[in-house]
Amino acid sequence: MKLSLFFLSVTLCFQTYGFEIDKRVVARTEEFDAKIVTRRLMDLESVDSYDGKYFKIVYKKNKEAIRFDENDGNIQLKAATTYYHLNKARRYFVEVLNSDFVKSLPKTIIRIDILNKYSELGHFANDNLDPQFNNALSIPTGLGYPERGIKPWNNEIWFRPSKRIHVSELSSSNSEELQMKTIFKRYRNQTHMVSFKNFLSKLLLGDAWSGGDSTVSNVMRLAGTSLFIEGIYRSTGIAMELFKQKYYRLDSALVPEVIYHEYAHVALSDYLAITHSTPVNEGLADYFAGKIANSKELATRIKDYNLFSGKKVRKKQMYRHQFESQDYANADFVFGLLYETEKVIGNKGPVMLYNVRTMIETDSSIRNQLLEGILASCRQYCPIPGLNHIQLLKLFHYRGI
Numbered sequence: 001m002k003l004s005l006f007f008l009s010v011t012l013c014f015q016t017y018g019f020e021i022d023k024r025v026v027a028r029t030e031e032f033d034a035k036i037v038t039r040r041l042m043d044l045e046s047v048d049s050y051d052g053k054y055f056k057i058v059y060k061k062n063k064e065a066i067r068f069d070e071n072d073g074n075i076q077l078k079a080a081t082t083y084y085h086l087n088k089a090r091r092y093f094v095e096v097l098n099s100d101f102v103k104s105l106p107k108t109i110i111r112i113d114i115l116n117k118y119s120e121l122g123h124f125a126n127d128n129l130d131p132q133f134n135n136a137l138s139i140p141t142g143l144g145y146p147e148r149g150i151k152p153w154n155n156e157i158w159f160r161p162s163k164r165i166h167v168s169e170l171s172s173s174n175s176e177e178l179q180m181k182t183i184f185k186r187y188r189n190q191t192h193m194v195s196f197k198n199f200l201s202k203l204l205l206g207d208a209w210s211g212g213d214s215t216v217s218n219v220m221r222l223a224g225t226s227l228f229i230e231g232i233y234r235s236t237g238i239a240m241e242l243f244k245q246k247y248y249r250l251d252s253a254l255v256p257e258v259i260y261h262e263y264a265h266v267a268l269s270d271y272l273a274i275t276h277s278t279p280v281n282e283g284l285a286d287y288f289a290g291k292i293a294n295s296k297e298l299a300t301r302i303k304d305y306n307l308f309s310g311k312k313v314r315k316k317q318m319y320r321h322q323f324e325s326q327d328y329a330n331a332d333f334v335f336g337l338l339y340e341t342e343k344v345i346g347n348k349g350p351v352m353l354y355n356v357r358t359m360i361e362t363d364s365s366i367r368n369q370l371l372e373g374i375l376a377s378c379r380q381y382c383p384i385p386g387l388n389h390i391q392l393l394k395l396f397h398y399r400g401i
């Protein structure tokens with residue numbers, strides 16, 4: 001009797017407070033460099049593995065969480081880094097945006113180093129089918145396939161292992177122009193979470209990854225400084241020169257902004273389908289990733305180099321009809337637009353922009369549905385709705401929308 005009471009009280013304590021542990025994770029410094037530092041992981045439900053109240057980190061297709069005594073330092077670092085930053089992202093949607101949807105989400109399974117493609121019917125595509133590297137992916141809830149023994153699953157986030165790919169391997173063509181087009185296409189098929197500029201910056205600035213702690217920092221720095229590449233890639237001649245003999249590689253589970261971006265897709269998924277990469281979906285996910293990162297340094301770079309309104313961008317980008325197409329899902333036009341919208345609205349901006357998802361659909365256009373959604377959301381959330389409405393119309397008009 002005494003014993004069972006003891007267990008009962010231990011269990012209750014556990015549920016109320018959760019378990020905590022200090023681990024080494026990749027995090028940003030004030031200067032936006034990435035360093036491996038010690039951080040406290042909260043809300044754990046297990047005393048010996050990365051199994052928490054909100055996230056469970058597993059290796060590849062495993063069911064059990066990765067253990068705290070896992071020998072492979074790389075897996076250990078990825079598990080701790082994703083666990084830490086996912087909880088930070090969740091807290092933002094729950095505490096700052098007061099999202100009832102995020103509060104209601106069941107525990108999310110996070111897969112590290114998974115190579116399989118996603119299959120709507122089978123959860124995991126066949127092991128030998130086109131293994132995936134250098135990206136991350138959010139997975140929608142699936143019904144499963146009981147006849148084949150495949151159980152239903154909830155939202156998941158998958159992080160691929162990194163692999164050094166020579167640019168020439170991305171293309172089979174000798175023609176340089178064709179090569180560029182093939183690379184862009186391949187990139188868009190493979191990756192939807194890093195903007196096109198990030199991808200190019202890695203090509204242009206070279207392969208910064210060669211093992212050891214300091215190189216983690218280099219790769220992060222590239223991801224952070226990428227916005228300025230936007231200007232370069234439009235003059236393709238320069239980009240083409242720099243394409244030669246360059247490598248591409250990304251360890252998505254170690255980049256905080258990639259982790260935030262993927263979680264933002266989940267937090268938007270009550271209205272915007274996770275499976276579709278559209279300019280509006282990607283722009284919103286990028287915007288919230290930036291908010292969660294909450295970095296002065298990043299904010300300055302966005303302010304200076306986004307094409308919509310960047311102070312240091314010589315020729316600002318006017319709206320073009322092509323921006324509606326999926327090919328432009330990684331262009332930062334929508335991101336810049338949302339960023340400028342927030343500046344008009346002020347503190348209420350993020351809540352107002354999160355509410356926009358309820359007014360639009362997965363395939364919404366920028367020109368019609370997104371703008372209407374912003375204006376409708378403004379009527380509910382803007383501090384001075386009448387004035388802010390006019391300010392927003394002026395802003396949209398200014399960029400030719």
Ligand SMILES: [Zn+2]
Pocket residue numbers: 192193261265277281282285
């Ligand atoms: Zn995305």
